[in-house]
Amino acid sequence: MSLHAIKPFGKPLRIIALSLLALSSEAWSHAVVTESSLTSHPVKPNQPTKVVLFFNSGVELALSRVFLVSKGDVFHPVNIAKGKKAGEMLVDIPPLEPGDYALKYKVFAADGHFTENVIRFRVDNP
């Protein structure tokens, strides 16, 4: 194939290449929680807490949901926000009575896979 043949396609190719590069700013793949602040900072009873979830990669916040699950598997939706670093998610936990709870998250990664998982935790008496 001669270089001469490429010439007419120079502009479209540049546009395609730039479009592809523009995709690279905010992209993530299959997301799992690698760590959470629940380990180092357990939730204290009867006070609101911000739990930090550290994902192995970022998630699409607008397409993700986190639920607080209380005894009897009652689901309460909670607010989520982007953390300071890439891959961090902040979860607002309301004041909780001592007992067993879980966070159930459904996150959408840029590779199109939903990851659904559960993090169990306990709120102890002070």
Next chain:
Amino acid sequence: MFIQGLANFIDDFLGGLMLISYALIVGSLIWAGWILRIWDRSAAGNGAPEPVVAVCVRLLKGGAITLAAMQGTKLLIKGMLLAATLGDFPLEAYFGTVQFIAGLLRLVLSCGFIYLAGRLSASPYDRSAWNTAAFLTVPLVISGAWLVHGVGRFEHREQLMLMTVIHQLAAAVWFGGVAQLLFLWHSRRAEQAAHKFWPLAITRFGWLGAASVLLLVSTGLPLAVEYIGSLDGLFGTGYGSLVATKVALMGGALYFAYRNHKAGKEWKKRGASADLTGKVPYFIEAETFVLVSVLFVAATLSSQPPSVDIKDTTATVSEVAYMFSPRLPKVSSPTHEQLLAGEAGRVAVVDKVPSVAATEWSDYNHNISGIFLTGMCLVAMLSYTGRFRWARYWPVGFIGLSIFLFFRSDAETWPLGPIGFWESTFGNGEVFQHRIATLLAFLLGVLELRARTRPDAHRLRYMFPVLSAFGGILLLTHSHAEFELKSEYLIQSTHTAMGLLAVVVASGRWLELRLATAPVSSQGAAGRFDTGQVAGFLSILAMFVIGNFLMFYREPLY
């Protein structure tokens, strides 16, 4: 959770089909340039004749149509999944995802390929159409970089994306070339030109195939090191075990490739080779089985978290080895009432209580299935001696197995449990896959029984390897919920090993059937057995090992 399991399974399946169609497009273009030399219209006559180019274009068009259909379906399914999982549909947010944009770009590009393939069907030597197709391949290949694990990494992101794209490209060249060889062989009856071009295609592809394998290994190795990171990561996680499976399958495909290349060299040296028409076409068919499985495994990899990210839930090599260690099969089951009593605690989110009854129920199911399969294989081996005519009826075991599975696979669903048949089948990914497996076992039994007992059932014989391959792919893409990564993986490890063996069952049986139709001169007797018989015995042996795995299966309590 339930819809996610089903959606991820369908997603992996579509992903496999997309990789296949992508490989058909890219592989066909490389094939056109390197093997057919369509740009070389000199008097030297190095280029391929028109009917051969037309075969290539047909495959290119097929790949483009499939990719467009699969990509469109995938985008639609993602939207439906979002709506079902989130309870609403944030359309704007979905349209803004990289997944959607890159997917849409691929859809548009594949439509472009459909148009160009249409032009090439009418005029196979249309240089401007070939040139445009070659240029469209660039963004098609590059767009893949935004659909892989590498894009989400915090370190070495660009390098990993680039490495994966090259890895995918090499795989596409290999698989696309093998598919082209397959189509060329099957069009030889209609086209004398294809028949003449066959030896040349084999010898030319030898080097191209070798180069693509070299590229696959040189890019796959650093990717594996980056994503797996340790021996436990390789054997103790879903991601690692699928990579190991991919390597094993590739080893099988390489063996066939080596045999084909050897026959090509012999033809080049002597001007003739009995294997080139007597064995090579069937080796290529078996190689296709294996490579299709490899592509499905590759698609499933994208739904697995890399091993390095789940160190806390990685199983040790000894824990995995324990899953495969021989022990007495469990031949007694808890009652249905005992099982249902433990279900509420087992599926609870907060107060989860592992159910011993559920574990024992599952062990019994797997172990009895293993006894069925092992017994069938022993009878099948007897049938090969030619002395026991009744042994031909060994596939009846599959029918019995399917009835057993139907009643026992998912005890909480109809007919034994309270959840309805349709509700459970389409509302739960695991149940859906179990239902397919049950249907598959039933079909295997019915079709193979007819094939083995009716001499006129020539075409029916091929259903067994085809369904076995499908079953293998089903096992390799089998997904459980992700709440207990380590326990889930230990279960998955056995499914993955059985999936790998199912591909061996399929390829071996296919070769046995196909080589039986080959001319005697090319049979190449090795001692008392010919290649086909050896392949057939390997197929039964692989099925026997699957039976053993099932017979010794022990589910972790979780």
